[in-house]
Amino acid sequence: MQELTHTEKVFSVLDTGAELLEKEEDVTYLEALAEIGEMIFQGSITKSLNPELEKKVVPLIDDINTMSNISKEEYRRAIQLAVLKGMKEATQPHHAMTPDAVSLFIGYLVKKILGYEQLKDKPAVIFDPAVGSGNLLTAVMNQIGAKSNGIGGEADETLLRLSYVNSNLQEHSVDLFHQDSVSAPFVDNMDVIISDLPVGFYPNDDMAVNFKLAADEGHSYVHHLLIEKSLKHIKPGGFLFFIVPNFLFETEEAKKLHEFIKSEGIIYSLMQLPKTMFKNEKWGKSILVLRKKKEGIKSPKQALLVELPSFSNEGALGDMVQRISSWFDEQLKGS
CATH class of the missing domain: 1.10.150.470 (DNA polymerase; domain 1)
Incomplete structure (x- = not known):
């Protein structure tokens, strides 16, 4: 046996x-x-x-x-x-986990962009405002290999406790906060923000009105508010990797979101995850890569828009990863 x-x-x-x-x-x-x-x-x-x-x-x-x-x-x-x-x-609809292959892929991308960052021996600070059980955050930290500090915010106490245990058993340096990251203060000047964003409506309208991306009528989208807050607090030139619904730029609020992102940041890439990952195609997701504006940084002439092949198709995936890697190399030289 x-x-x-x-x-x-x-x-x-x-x-x-x-x-x-x-x-x-x-x-x-x-x-x-x-x-x-x-x-x-x-x-x-x-x-x-x-x-x-x-x-x-x-x-x-x-x-x-x-x-x-x-x-x-x-x-x-x-x-x-x-x-x-x-x-x-579990019965809680928000209890869901980022697929492992996606976590590792984001870790690969974060490692690549940090290779171009001038951190000078300082540990990279990585923040996940919806950290859940800590799987995405620690997967990325494991991929980086170099010293890094993680920060996680999570409203669900059970998931936060799991993230605490997860980080401790892996011996990662992670600060965890029991918070609603929309309303709670953010740390400033983080190097990277990653998150499998919660999707849906944010219930606290009194808090949402403080955001540019608050809905004109009714409840605001929680994923829009977290994108806004993240772009406001990451360091200039810092990267953000969000897992977002495929319909992100197709809703009534999409125009306002797109205009805000253009005012604060740069869209580097939108990578659609394989449809086979999702039971229902309408719940499909993509990886959105943004960068906070900074003097001297040139925007890509065109964002990288790709549809990722099945993660089980090693040949096709390997070719796509090489293409993505070369594209980022070209964009990050001298940035």
């Missing part, structure tokens, strides 16, 4: 522990997952459990403690598998 990989072993421990805590404590799987993840990070029981449950949980923690050389990516992928299982059981 083939021996389990580290990822499979860590997932098995997380899954077994989460199921035990979920049943015993009458909490959701995701809440229980955050608890067992914290125990694994601490290497011990972190809360009072009944003796029978403790007898079952302690050996699980010990199993992880006896494993050596678990990599950041192995921890991330194991947590991702467990979170995906929990999200299938």
Whole structure:
């Protein structure tokens, strides 16, 4: 019988522990997952459990403690598998995870643009205003390889706890904030902003009216408000990578959004994700790459508009990535 990989072993421990805590404590799987993840990070029981449950949980923690050389990516992928299982059981519509291939692709792009940045030994500061369970943020940080500091904002307490555990187990330097990132203060001068933007209406009209992209009537789009706020606070010349709905520039508010982006930033690329990734084509998404305006930066003569092939088609994807890479190389020289 083939021996389990580290990822499979860590997932098995997380899954077994989460199921035990979920049943015993009458909490959701995701809440229980955050608890067992914290125990694994601490290497011990972190809360009072009944003796029978403790007898079952302690050996699980010990199993992880006896494993050596678990990599950041192995921890991330194991947590991702467990979170995906929990999200299938969850009723919250906003509980969804960025596909792994997309996270890695964005990480590749971020690494490329940071290679052109003059950071001078300073760690790159990367912010995700809708960090969720931390999968996209830590996937990007793992891809960069160099020292980086992450910042994440998240309104959902359970997802924030999962992001906390995720970051700790991967030993990343991440500051996390329990906040509605539309209304909460942003840190200024971040190097990169990444986010799988929440899509829908923002309920607080009194807050939305402070934004240029507030709707003329009714509720405003939360993804529009986060794009505006992100462009306002990233450093001049900084890049933003957003996962957005394909209909972003097709709504009644699209003209206002496009005009705002042109006033504050530069559209570098819109890359449509493979349709096969989505059960319903109308919920398809794209990667929108923006850059904050800065004196001396030349805008591309034309934004790079591409439709990405299936991530399982290695040949076609490899050709497309090379094309995208060469295009960014050409645009970033001397910028």
